[in-house]
Amino acid sequence: MGTARKFNKILHSELDVHAAWVPVTNTFGLGDYGVFSDGVFVKMGNIAEFGVTFATAAGAPARLRFRSDGVRVTKFVAGAEVPNIPQVDLEASIRIEFSTSDSFYVDAPVLTVASIEDVARVGAALRKAEGWRRKYKVVFSTYTGQGCTVISSRKANSTFELSATADVLRLLELGQANGGITLSGESAAGLEVIGATGVVGLRLFKLRLFTGGTDILRTDEPDDEIEYETAGDPEDDL
Template sequence: MGTARRFSKVLHSELDVHAAWMPVTNTFALGDYGVISDGVFVKMGNIKEYGVSFTAGAGAPTRMRFRSDGTRVTRFVAGAEVPNIPQVDLEASIRIEFSTEDSFYIDAPVLTVESIEDVARVGAALRQAEGWRRKYRVVHSTYTGQGCTIISSRKANSAFELSATADVLRLLELGQAHGGITLSGEEAAGLEVIGASGVVGLRLFKLRLFTGRPDILRQPGDDDEVEYEPAGELEDDV
């Protein structure tokens, strides 16, 4: 199983959402439509191309912190282990140890959600739109992380170390760091995002086969596995 599919499974288990791949460094937005390929959403366009508008709303921010089983995180300031990083101008580090391959360390100190509020109306409009295909999935919610740190392991028993001054690492854990951090152990990393902001998760809907009403997709499954064909017409799934 690849890193993208495993990352998607983590987000399904923690937030009940699909992965925005690549996390953070993407351009996903509300109203994007596409298909699922190899377990992740592949954007093809935006429903505005079909003349369909929507009303957007935002929810209260939250935090996402995930550690795969067997992951150990320790913090050091001036060579001594500490429970929390203080705001001092001393050399410090955060050590992340993974006991198994394909493990994840995810820290999104501030996670904001933006959603389409009138999904039923949007679905009805898409049902009538010329050229719309039932297999298309639509982004109706985006989960944006501020100052995210996401690291995954390719190998078992691998370790990574984030190094900077303590005041910079403290800002990193608050989602407010702006550079000055080095990462060691990159050769064993499957995914590496340090203190960056962007979309990490998506909620999708499709139109039901018989009623044409929006069906919110919450769990991965065979129903969502549609291979992406960059050329030619896509066949409807059932």
């Protein structure tokens, strides 16, 4: 299984969302539509192309912190191991050890959620839009991580170290770092994002085959295996 699929499974298990691939360094937005390719959502355009508009709403912020089994994290200040990074002007590091290949360290201190509020109305408008295809999926929620750090291992027994002054690493853990951090051991990394802000997860809907109502995708499996969650609309009983 590739890195993208594994990251997708992590986000699905932790947040019940699909991965925005590549995490953080992408251009996904509300109303984007597309299809799945090799288990990852691929953007084709935005529903604005079909003259469809929507209202938006913001959700409460959350946090995503994930460590694959066998990942060990150790923190040091001035060469001494510490339980937490203090906000002091001393050299410090965060050591991340991966015992197996294709493992992940994910830390998004602040996740903000933006959503399309009127999903049922948007679905009804798309059903009438010329050129719209039922296989298209639509982004109706984006999960944006602030100050995200995402590292994955290509090889077993890989070690990475984030180094900076302690006050900078403390800001990294709060999602507020803006540079000054170095990463060693990156030659064995399958994915590396350090203290960056961007979209990490998506929620998607598609139109039903017979009624044209809206169904929320619950997994990234092929269409005949996807589980759906009804997004209540007037056509539910048809």
